[in-house]
Amino acid sequence: DQQVxxxxxxxxxxxxxISILNCDYTNSMxxxxxxxxxxxxxxxxxxxxxxxxxxxxxxxxxxxxxxxSAKHLSLHIVPxxxxxxxxxxxxxxxxxxxxxNLIFGKGTKLSVKP
Amino acid sequence: DVKVTQSSRYLVxxxxxxxxxxxxxxxxxxxxxxxRQDPGLGLRLIYFSYDVKMKEKGDIPEGYSVSREKxxxxxxxxxxxxxxxxxxxxxxxxxxLLTGWDTEAFFGQGTRLTVV
Numbered sequence: 735d736q737q738v739x740x741x742x743x744x745x746x747x748x749x750x751x752i753s754i755l756n757c758d759y760t761n762s763m764x765x766x767x768x769x770x771x772x773x774x775x776x777x778x779x780x781x782x783x784x785x786x787x788x789x790x791x792x793x794x795x796x797x798x799x800x801x802x803s804a805k806h807l808s809l810h811i812v813p814x815x816x817x818x819x820x821x822x823x824x825x826x827x828x829x830x831x832x833x834x835n836l837i838f839g840k841g842t843k844l845s846v847k848p
Numbered sequence: 849d850v851k852v853t854q855s856s857r858y859l860v861x862x863x864x865x866x867x868x869x870x871x872x873x874x875x876x877x878x879x880x881x882x883x884r885q886d887p888g889l890g891l892r893l894i895y896f897s898y899d900v901k902m903k904e905k906g907d908i909p910e911g912y913s914v915s916r917e918k919x920x921x922x923x924x925x926x927x928x929x930x931x932x933x934x935x936x937x938x939x940x941x942x943x944x945l946l947t948g949w950d951t952e953a954f955f956g957q958g959t960r961l962t963v964v
Contacts, residue, residue: 740890743888768952770955775857775957775958775960776957776958777852777938777940777955777956777957777958778891778938778955779955780952780953780954783952823890823891836881836953837893838883838890838891838892838893839890840888840889840890841890841891
């Protein structure tokens with residue numbers, strides 16, 4: 735059974751608008767969440783993270799929101815740019831990530847159209 | 849800059865061959881991981897290691913083995929390659945911190961393996 739779910743395989747957004755990527759998890763022991771971005775033929779690169787003691791973390795155009803009661807997190811990209819087109823993976827871990835073992839979702843392919 | 853280097857970007861191997869995928873990191877990280885990425889399935893953990901000579905099975909270890917003789921190097925071995933092991937293989941490393949926060953994993957560039 736999947737512990738980290740990204741139910742939208744793809745998302746298309748117009749340049750300049752907001753992109754919202756969603757992620758749900760089932761394991762209540764998860765307390766550290768990350769978003770990775772992946773371009774074709776490259777390894778994923780870390781984008782932003784949030785610990786369970788927070789409900790929001792912001793870094794430039796990227797904001798991650800965490801709703802622990804709903805076991806849901808989302809990544810907001812504002813404004814979206816064509817260079818943001820990539821696959822975005824949500825990941826989660828227990829123990830604040832101290833064991834380093836991340837559980838990934840299946841990814842959402844974001845296309846930002848000029 | 850953290851660097852995780854995978855020895856090959858592209859590999860083509862024949863069914864039944866023994867295949868070695870090598871990964872080296874230069875940040876003295878304790879943890880190293882091997883994932884495979886397939887369309888519609890995301891990143892699935894094959895094996896991970898949290899110390900030299902230590903290894904743990906991930907979600908899909910069947911058909912694979914690993915070796916961690918040195919801290920900086922983590923090898924993935926396909927004992928007898930099969931066509932269903934055609935995939936993108938990604939190595940990652942991370943540090944084990946006391947607090948644990950901000951412990952992201954750093955990935956290599958990936959190895960696209962095709963088994964024919």
